[in-house]
Amino acid sequence: MKIYRKAFLPKGFQASAVASGIKRSKKLDMALFYCQEPAKCACKFTTNKILAAPVKINKEYLKNNRQFQAVIVNSGNANCFTGEVGLRDARNTSIYIAEALGLRKESVLVASTGIIGKRLPLAKIKQAIPKLVSGLSIRGIDQAKEAILTTDAFTKEITVRFLIGSRMVTVCAVAKGAGMIAPQMATMLCFIFTDAAITQLALDTALKLAVDNSFNCITVDGCMSTNDSVILLANAKAANKTIDTGKNFNCFSRALNIVCLELAKLIVRDAEGASKFIRIEVDGAKSFAQARAVALSIANSNLFKTAVYGENPNFGRIVASVGASGIEVKEEDLKIKLGPLHKKEVDVYVNIKRGSASATVYTSDLTPEYIKINAGYN
């Protein structure tokens, strides 16, 4: 298995980007990801009860079919809390792209990130489409990965390659997210492209596993976005023996895990205002879910996060947040190890001696800089 810290689109995928004017900064703000043939699709969306219009539209499309050929993304406007008109705007964006690409309806997924509660400037989007379509190329990923960003300080990208039999399979992904903490913006988006031949069930299962261990194991401020989306397209162009279960599934699943976990960690590293990268491992739980719940309870404790910022080895705050998780733990069973705090990377290990499951959660410290960034207008 080879890992590259750069996005290389697999066979059959193209991308492009433009500056449509949604962002006042005139930076790239629309990205188009295109697959020349219909690709199998697996998605994971936010569990927030208020869903942005693009998430609603995708969910509607996914009820009817699981084959898609494109994803259209805009940054600068989340198209959230925009009511019926927002739904219409998201659907129309998808239809315009399908028409421009000569695709059937409902084959283009949508994603948005940016300000909540403002209508999408549909005229600007419409105007940008010809250039998006004509600009499609395998190299276009280099612009597309920039166009999906908002307050991110750097691009998040990765490619993993591995063999199935004699066939080389590629999994490539780009992501957006600066810890869900940007002013008036709060989104994690991830687009994953693979040329693997794989059954729908195997694709869904692998994505669920990978997201559970990565994007669902990071937190910056515990705030849950209305737009979070992970979209995975698989076009079978590698012509490998179709991945179903067994050894080949494990191989694909491992690659997808690496892709998602590395991008998730990059999002935490980009958390605005953060000065430390914190790794919290909880062991001795009855299940992965229980271990993660304890780890997230620590990771979301403002008192713990400020103590790490202050390089203050305050294990009382860890104890209190373990207990606050609601998991039955006994004081006498609790084992806590806290690594050196003067380093940029801080490790916390907690054993609750209830079982043998473990989970690792990644977070950042809470700093005055975080407040300054999030208090400001934008």
Next chain:
Amino acid sequence: MKIYRKAFLPKGFQASAVASGIKRSKKLDMALFYCQEPAKCACKFTTNKILAAPVKINKEYLKNNRQFQAVIVNSGNANCFTGEVGLRDARNTSIYIAEALGLRKESVLVASTGIIGKRLPLAKIKQAIPKLVSGLSIRGIDQAKEAILTTDAFTKEITVRFLIGSRMVTVCAVAKGAGMIAPQMATMLCFIFTDAAITQLALDTALKLAVDNSFNCITVDGCMSTNDSVILLANAKAANKTIDTGKNFNCFSRALNIVCLELAKLIVRDAEGASKFIRIEVDGAKSFAQARAVALSIANSNLFKTAVYGENPNFGRIVASVGASGIEVKEEDLKIKLGPLHKKEVDVYVNIKRGSASATVYTSDLTPEYIKINAGYN
């Protein structure tokens, strides 16, 4: 009903305080509350799964009886995460006081607040007891209310008086808590004294109602303490017709609600580093619990709290945190009103149009000052 912003102990109660040396600052750090005759007792404790030793001891005592005559409190050391020796120290403190007051065993409740994970200096406590006992007086409440504080900027106290028939009933309370945010300390303590004659069931019911609407409706940083305790003693000295159900219960319950809510608000006002007092009313819920869950989800959102600090009317963050509460809400039903943000007191009103229940939660903004205070050693 008369409300006094000062503690006046009801008939039959006395208090005292000393500086025992637990606090390095040499400030008052032990308080004794005493009732000349056995009083009925109702208590509410933290739901944190890690309990401090004094909370464990009180729970043990309350299994065997519901009549108590004293509460011994120390500040500066939470006696939490102190294992078997911590339990022994808490029990011994209670026993020493019972002996000094000539009371039977298990008639003295205990409370501690301060640093977690350090053993209680039992010798200092023992040495302080004669002075605590000899100093008991009705005026002693003025020192006792100081002695229970840690990083609080001011005392929290209130007295409510009302008539039942021709008898004047008094409910007096003192509390400690600066938003559960002090360095290495994290506690809310409240001691309530009344001369009402009341049945045990009515006392328990009234306290549960009052705490649900007050201390369980405030949050500063969402961090849950291991020591939180509300202890209520009722000695029947007012000689009123015993409160059971009906009109008299409502009267007592209303008084207790006022006492708890005013003290809870004072704790939020004392939240260290806070610059704003935020009132969040959620209406149109199916139940009080649902309304409170939505309000707390907003109140615990770091993004919302920093926006209020920055006087940034970001209703997107309110929308996202309503959805993050997990309560089924429809975007089109959601009604949000945000009061002017340049004021010291900020009002948020949210209607979710699911029913007719409401709840009000109080919180503070999140400021760089909060981080500075909580990052430091102490």
